[in-house]
Amino acid sequence: MRVRAAHGVRRWPAGSLPRWAVPDGGRPGAGRALGTWLVVAALAATLVALIVPVALFPGRAAGGARPVAAGAPVWDDDGAGVRDTPYGELTALDRDFVRKVRLAGLWEQPAGRLAQERGTTESVRTAGEHLVGGHTELDRRSVEAARVLDVPLPDRPTAQQQGWLDRIGAAQGSAFDRTFAELVRAAHGKVFGLVALVRDRTGNAVVRDLATRANTVVLDHISVLEDTGRSGVPHTGAPGGAPARHSDEEMK
Known part of the structure; x- marks a missing residue:
């Protein structure tokens, strides 16, 4: 490796690069550790992307149901559930x-x-x-x-x-x-x-x-x-x- 010095180019013997020229001081496995952290960060970002919409729009139910907008019409649940009739389900x-x-x-x-x-x-x-x-x-x-x-x-x-x-x-x-x-x-x-x-x-x-x-x-x-x-x-x-x-x- 050649490093430009103040009055020319300095050559370093193979295998003897200075610590500042090697990521993380040349510690064994430093590159793998950096890659692991990048993977963890990407997974965390994905998790946030999944959680935030649920937190912001709690009316969204499982199965892709439409969210209930703020100010939606109010109706009363009589607790009788869904009944089958000859004309279709009655909610x-x-x-x-x-x-x-x-x-x-x-x-x-x-x-x-x-x-x-x-x-x-x-x-x-x-x-x-x-x-x-x-x-x-x-x-x-x-x-x-x-x-x-x-x-x-x-x-x-x-x-x-x-x-x-x-x-x-x-x-x-x-x-x-x-x-x-x-x-x-x-x-x-x-x-x-x-x-x-x-x-x-x-x-x-x-x-x-x-x-x-x-x-x-x-x-x-x-x-x-x-x-x-x-x-x-x-x-x-x-x-x-x-x-x-x-x-x-x-x-x-």
Whole structure:
């Protein structure tokens, strides 16, 4: 080996290289030790790559199931597990959806009737008409689905829903319009996410049909509530601010 010195090139006899020219001072096995550490580091990096996604996204289940996103729709597990039916498997999510469709009608139909009677604008009264018509249909469909699938249904609103209905009933004038539109629009925004979740995941034909129709009805209700200009959400009315009108055929 030749090493350039200050005044030329110095030659070292074979087998007598200086310690600084040999990795790790020339200790036996130093090269193998370095290789081992590189392998360990690579394995550690691979392990971190596998663990970090699980830690960041705990909703991801084994078997490649989709993660549950933050803010995903909330549903109640009745603890009855999955049941086989002639129409496909019936899950806790399916049963809860059928119950929630029924619950929605138990308070939104009365709210819609109040809007028809006491709304101070045509758009509020129109929203009330759509609520009554839409939830009359969905209530009938949910009752039929529950009968076919043997799902117990509630016969009265929840305490929270009754509280909303009481607030609407106590309001007067323009305050009524605002209270009605804000509360009912907010409730529809929550259930809309649940409808989409069920429509995407259910394997039961009866529940799927209910979710498909509910999706159309709930979206219609969201639109007419926003068209009132009182829901707290910018409305999507026709040019000039006139509320978008929906045909009777849409409500069938």
